Amino acid sequence: MDTDVIIGQGVVYFEQAWGFAKGWLLSPAAWTQFGLLVVAYVAALFVTRKILPTVQKFLTPAEDQDTYLAKARRFVLMFAPLVLPLLAYALTGIGESVTRSVFGSGEVIAFGKRVFMFLAARILVREIITDPLMKVLGRYLLVPIAGLYALGFLDEVMLKLDETVVPLGNLSFSLLFLIRFVLVGGAIFWLGRWSNEQSSSFIKNQSEMRPAMRELTAKTAEIAIFGVAFLLLMNIMGISLTSLAVLTGAIGVGLGFGLQKIASNFISGIILLLEGQATVGDYVELDGGEAGTIVKMTARAAILETYDGKWIVVPNEDFITTRVVNYSDSGSANRYEAPFSVSYGTDINLVPDIVEAAVAENPDVLKDPFPPDCELRGFGDSGVDFAVEFWVNGIDDGRHKYTSDVLFRIWNALKDNGIEIPYPHRVVELRDTRKNPDT
Known part of the structure; x- marks a missing residue:
C-alpha cells in the first residue's frame, strides 16, 4: 500500500513537471528570452573580439615606463578579462527589460544574466586578484555568494543569515553583517595597502628630502591612510565609534600592561626618524x-x-x-689603517713617500679630510713597524675591502723600490752547561 502511494505521488510530480516543461517549450515568451540571451552573448563576444585588442594596445605602456600614468594603465588593463561577461550582463539586462515589457515575464533571461555575473566573479578571483588574502576572501565568500545569486537563492540565504544573531557581550550582530564586514573591510584595506605602496614609492623617490625625513613622511602617510580606511569602514558598516567604548577600553588596558615594549619601540622609532641619527x-x-x-x-x-x-x-x-x-651617518668618511714592516737594512726615511704615493693611487682613498699618512710605529723584533692611515667613504668590509687593496699596493711599491719586507727572525743560543771534567 505504501509503495502504491509513493508511486502515485511520483506520477503526480512527473505530470506537474512535464506540464511546466511543455508550457515552457511552447511559450513564445520563453523562446524569445532564450533567443535574446543567445543574441546578447554573441553580440558581447563580437564586440569584445573587435574592440578589446585595440583597447589593450592603447592601454599597454612600454616595458621600461614606470610613471604613474603607466602604472594606472597597467592597473586598468588587469580587468580586461571581465569585459566579455560584464558586457554580456549589460546586454542581457536590456533584453530582460524588453521581454518584461512585452510578455510580462523574464525569468529565463534573468537567470542567464545572473550566470554572466557569476562568471565575472569567478574570473575576478581566478585571473585578476593576486593578493593572497583577497584571493581567499574571493574564493570562499565572493564566488559562493555569486553562485547563490545565479541560482536565485541569495535573498533567502541572506534573510536566514540576517536572522541568525551572534551575541558578544553588550554587542550583537548577525552573520550577514559579519560577512559584509569581512568583504567590505578586506576590500577597503586592500585598497589602503595599495595606496600606501604607491605613496611610499612616491615619497622615497624624492631625493631632495633627507633619508630620515622620507622615512618619517612615509610612516605618517601609512598611519593616515589606514586610519582613514578604518573610519571609512566604520561609517560604511554603520558602526558608531561610541559603541566600541568598552572594547577600546579593554584594548587600552592591554596596551598599558602587556604591550609596553611595543609602545616604547613605536615612540622610539618616531624619535629616530625625527632626529635622523x-x-x-x-x-x-x-x-x-x-x-x-x-x-x-x-x-x-x-x-x-x-x-x-x-x-x-x-x-x-x-x-x-x-x-x-x-659609521655611515649620511655618507661621512671613515679612517682606517694598514700596518706593515720593513727590514732593518732599509733607509726608513724613504718609506713614507713611497707608501703614501702608492696608497693615493687607490680611487676610493680620499684626499679630504686628510690624504694618506704613513707613520713610524716602532722597532719590532724582526723589522721596523709602520702603518699608513687613509680615509674612505664607506665601511672596510663586504663589497669594499679597502685595506686589502691598500696592502697589495704597499707590497708592490716596496718590491719595486727594492725594499725588503722582513719575515720573523729568532736567534737560538746554545749553551754547554756540562761541568769541566778536569776541575
Whole structure:
C-alpha cells in the first residue's frame, strides 16, 4: 500500500513537471528570452573580439615606463578579462527589460544574466586578484555568494543569515553583517595597502628630502591612510565609534600592561626618524654587538643586514637607550689603517713617500679630510713597524675591502723600490752547561 502511494505521488510530480516543461517549450515568451540571451552573448563576444585588442594596445605602456600614468594603465588593463561577461550582463539586462515589457515575464533571461555575473566573479578571483588574502576572501565568500545569486537563492540565504544573531557581550550582530564586514573591510584595506605602496614609492623617490625625513613622511602617510580606511569602514558598516567604548577600553588596558615594549619601540622609532641619527643605508654597530646596514625601519624595529647576508631585527628602543656607533651617518668618511714592516737594512726615511704615493693611487682613498699618512710605529723584533692611515667613504668590509687593496699596493711599491719586507727572525743560543771534567 505504501509503495502504491509513493508511486502515485511520483506520477503526480512527473505530470506537474512535464506540464511546466511543455508550457515552457511552447511559450513564445520563453523562446524569445532564450533567443535574446543567445543574441546578447554573441553580440558581447563580437564586440569584445573587435574592440578589446585595440583597447589593450592603447592601454599597454612600454616595458621600461614606470610613471604613474603607466602604472594606472597597467592597473586598468588587469580587468580586461571581465569585459566579455560584464558586457554580456549589460546586454542581457536590456533584453530582460524588453521581454518584461512585452510578455510580462523574464525569468529565463534573468537567470542567464545572473550566470554572466557569476562568471565575472569567478574570473575576478581566478585571473585578476593576486593578493593572497583577497584571493581567499574571493574564493570562499565572493564566488559562493555569486553562485547563490545565479541560482536565485541569495535573498533567502541572506534573510536566514540576517536572522541568525551572534551575541558578544553588550554587542550583537548577525552573520550577514559579519560577512559584509569581512568583504567590505578586506576590500577597503586592500585598497589602503595599495595606496600606501604607491605613496611610499612616491615619497622615497624624492631625493631632495633627507633619508630620515622620507622615512618619517612615509610612516605618517601609512598611519593616515589606514586610519582613514578604518573610519571609512566604520561609517560604511554603520558602526558608531561610541559603541566600541568598552572594547577600546579593554584594548587600552592591554596596551598599558602587556604591550609596553611595543609602545616604547613605536615612540622610539618616531624619535629616530625625527632626529635622523640612524636611517636606512647607514652602517651601525650597537653595544650588544649587532652590526650591519639598516635596510628597513618599521614601527617596531630596524632591520640590519650583515655582510654575510643575515638579517638582524633590532628593537627601536635599543637605538635610544644604548650606545650606537654610526659609521655611515649620511655618507661621512671613515679612517682606517694598514700596518706593515720593513727590514732593518732599509733607509726608513724613504718609506713614507713611497707608501703614501702608492696608497693615493687607490680611487676610493680620499684626499679630504686628510690624504694618506704613513707613520713610524716602532722597532719590532724582526723589522721596523709602520702603518699608513687613509680615509674612505664607506665601511672596510663586504663589497669594499679597502685595506686589502691598500696592502697589495704597499707590497708592490716596496718590491719595486727594492725594499725588503722582513719575515720573523729568532736567534737560538746554545749553551754547554756540562761541568769541566778536569776541575
